Amino acid sequence: xxxxxxxxxxxxxxxxxxxxxxxxxxxxxxxxxxxxxxxxxxxxxxxxxxxxxxxxxxxxxxxxxxxxxxxxxxxxxxxxxxxxxxxxxxxxxxxxxxxxxxxxxxxxxxxxxxxxxxxxxxxxxxxxxxxxxxxxxxxxxxxxxxxxxxxxxxxxxxxxxxxxxxxxxxxxxxxxxxxxxxxxxxxxxxxxxxxxxxxxxxxxxxxxxxxxxxxxxxxxxxxxxxxxxxxxxxxxxxxxxxxxxxxxxxxxxxxxxxxxxxxxxxxxxxxxxxxxxxxxxxxxxxxxxxxxxxxxxxxxxxxxxxxxxxxxx
Numbered sequence: 001x002x003x004x005x006x007x008x009x010x011x012x013x014x015x016x017x018x019x020x021x022x023x024x025x026x027x028x029x030x031x032x033x034x035x036x037x038x039x040x041x042x043x044x045x046x047x048x049x050x051x052x053x054x055x056x057x058x059x060x061x062x063x064x065x066x067x068x069x070x071x072x073x074x075x076x077x078x079x080x081x082x083x084x085x086x087x088x089x090x091x092x093x094x095x096x097x098x099x100x101x102x103x104x105x106x107x108x109x110x111x112x113x114x115x116x117x118x119x120x121x122x123x124x125x126x127x128x129x130x131x132x133x134x135x136x137x138x139x140x141x142x143x144x145x146x147x148x149x150x151x152x153x154x155x156x157x158x159x160x161x162x163x164x165x166x167x168x169x170x171x172x173x174x175x176x177x178x179x180x181x182x183x184x185x186x187x188x189x190x191x192x193x194x195x196x197x198x199x200x201x202x203x204x205x206x207x208x209x210x211x212x213x214x215x216x217x218x219x220x221x222x223x224x225x226x227x228x229x230x231x232x233x234x235x236x237x238x239x240x241x242x243x244x245x246x247x248x249x250x251x252x253x254x255x256x257x258x259x260x261x262x263x264x265x266x267x268x269x270x271x272x273x274x275x276x277x278x279x280x281x282x283x284x285x286x287x288x289x290x291x292x293x294x295x296x297x298x299x300x301x302x303x304x305x306x307x308x309x310x311x312x313x
Contacts, residue, residue: 017098017119021072023112025049037098037121039091056089057100062243075102075115085122087207093195093250093257094202097122144194145201148215153223156213157274160225164268171227171268172234174241175281176204176261178220179293184259188252195250196259203248207241222261223278231267235303238265238296246294260294262286267299 011018017034019027026049030042038055045054050072057065065071071082082102087095098119107113140152148156160171178184178200185193197220204222205214213225226237242263249258264284268277280299287297296303 015120017121019045019117021050021076021115021117023076023114025073025076027054028114034119037096037119038088054089056247057086058095058243058247059084059086060240060243062247071100072102072115072117075104076112079104079106079112087244087247088119089248090202091251092202093199094206094248095244096206142216145198145216147201147205147222148213150215150217153213153215153217153225154274156215156225157277160227161268161272161274161277165270169228170230171225172229172237173266173268173277173281174224174226174234174238174296175217175264175278175285176200176222176224176241176245177263177285177289179260179262179289181220181259184257188257192250192252192257196257199248199250200245200259200261203244204241207244208237223281229267231298231300234265234267234298235296238263238298239303239305242294242296262288262293263296264288265296265298265303 011029012032014031014033017037018029018031019034020029022028026047027045028047030040030045035041040054048054050066050070055066057070059065065086071084071086074080075082081104082100084100085097086100087097090096099122100117100119102115102117104112104115140148140155142149157173163169164171178197181193181196184196197216200220201214201216201222204224208214208224209227211227215223217223224237224241226234229237242261245259245261247258249256251257262285264281264287266277266280266284284297284299288295288302291297291302295305
């Protein structure tokens, strides 16, 4: 027992999340870092199967990995070590990018007796915390979502246009509007509506690079500034953001509350002003609304979906 206790203390001291699975994919151990990264306590997950939809891993295309054999499930089947980059479901609803490493462990007979999965947060959390503190100090922070506010976005747009004129570095703008948000407020109340906005913002933020900018334009509208992208890069990021929002959800009294976003995207042009750039992205967003929502339009038309996720995994 003393040795087991020492092992637990050692694993709880790790920065990476760690959990153990038995041969039936039931979680038998969940360390402190796993609690921190996912928001789920050990009491909430130990004894449950990873296939029950706790972490609900998806890949960057929104494919549900837990409905079939996820990396851990495959390792339990064939005994091979695996690595993968996936997105897990945080308790607060949004998706978190993680790098996972799965290793089997065997009993004295050499039979597979379970698997160990280590996972690390890939969302550059320290950089985000510093950015939040900086924005707060400059009165550029949206207090609800802890992203930049409208003033921050206007200043950032002006700065990016000046940088483009000086260096030629192109950038893109994405304008995202939460679909049917009034229905969420009317059905569940404004407090849940605020939780949904925070969830959407977290889903967007966790899928961006540290040097990209995210802000709340107003209400249920968000703006993303993507530095140094071409048309293909703009489309790839836009589709990933759309999917990560769609695969996020809040759990409330046994219900899963999820939303989608309609997006518009455009690349900055030499003659652009902040107003013309945002207006073009906004017009493309409305084209997405007209086309049925939950999609993205750019200067080149509608972005073909990378996959067709059906909502929460």
